Amino acid sequence: MLCNLCKENEATVHLTQIVGDKMQKVDLCEACSKEKGVSDPTGFSLADLLLGLGASQEIEKAAADGVELKCPACGFTQSDFKKSGRFGCPECYQTFSDGLEALLKTMHKGTKHAGKVPAALRVVREAKDKLKTLQKKLDKAIAEEDYEAAAQLRDELKHAKEKGGQVSTS
Numbered sequence: 001m002l003c004n005l006c007k008e009n010e011a012t013v014h015l016t017q018i019v020g021d022k023m024q025k026v027d028l029c030e031a032c033s034k035e036k037g038v039s040d041p042t043g044f045s046l047a048d049l050l051l052g053l054g055a056s057q058e059i060e061k062a063a064a065d066g067v068e069l070k071c072p073a074c075g076f077t078q079s080d081f082k083k084s085g086r087f088g089c090p091e092c093y094q095t096f097s098d099g100l101e102a103l104l105k106t107m108h109k110g111t112k113h114a115g116k117v118p119a120a121l122r123v124v125r126e127a128k129d130k131l132k133t134l135q136k137k138l139d140k141a142i143a144e145e146d147y148e149a150a151a152q153l154r155d156e157l158k159h160a161k162e163k164g165g166q167v168s169t170s
Contacts, residue, residue: 001027002027003027003028003029003032004026004027004028005028005029005032005036006029006031006032008029009029009030009031009032010029011027011028011029012028012029012030012033013027013028013029013030013033014026014027014028015027015028069095069096070095071087071088071089071091071092071095071096072091072095073088073089073091073092073095074088074089074091074092075088076088076089076092076095078096081096127160127163130160131157131160131161134153134156134157134160135157137149137153138150138153138154138157141153
C-alpha cells in the first residue's frame with residue numbers, strides 16, 4: 001500500500017479516526033509521518049492530513065498575524081476548522097472561500113461537483129452540450145463575418161441535429 005501523501009513509498013504508518021459512525025483512514029510512509037509530526041500527538045492533526053496537507057501552517061500563520069477569520073453567522077474560526085475538518089454552517093463556505101479552493105483541488109479532481117449520471121442521460125447531455133457549443137461557434141463566426149467557418153459549422157450542426165438532438169437558439 002502506497003503512502004497517501006507522497007504516493008511513492010510504502011505506507012508503514014496507518015492511522016484511523018472514528019467520529020460518530022464515520023471512519024477515516026490515512027496511510028503514510030515513514031518520512032511523511034515524521035514530516036507531519038505523527039510521532040508527536042500534540043503537533044499532529046488528522047484533519048490537516050485529510051484537508052490539504054499544509055492547511056495548519058496557513059492557519060497558524062494567519063492566527064500569528066492576528067488575522068484569523070471568524071464566521072459571522074456561527075462564530076466558527078479557522079482553528080476550529082483545522083481541528084474538526086468540518087465547517088460550522090453554510091455561511092462558513094463564503095467566509096473561508098479564499099483558501100478553500102486550493103484545499104479542494106488537493107483533495108479532489110476538481111472544485112465542481114459532477115455527481116453520477118446514468119449512461120443514457122449522459123449521452124443526451126453530451127449531445128445537447130455539443131449542439132450548444134456548435135451553435136455558439138456558429139454565432140461567433142457569423143458575428144466575425146468568417147463565412148467559410150460559419151458554413152462548416154452550419155453543416156456540422158445540421159449533421160449533429162440529424163443524429164438526434166435539438167438546440168434552442170436563445
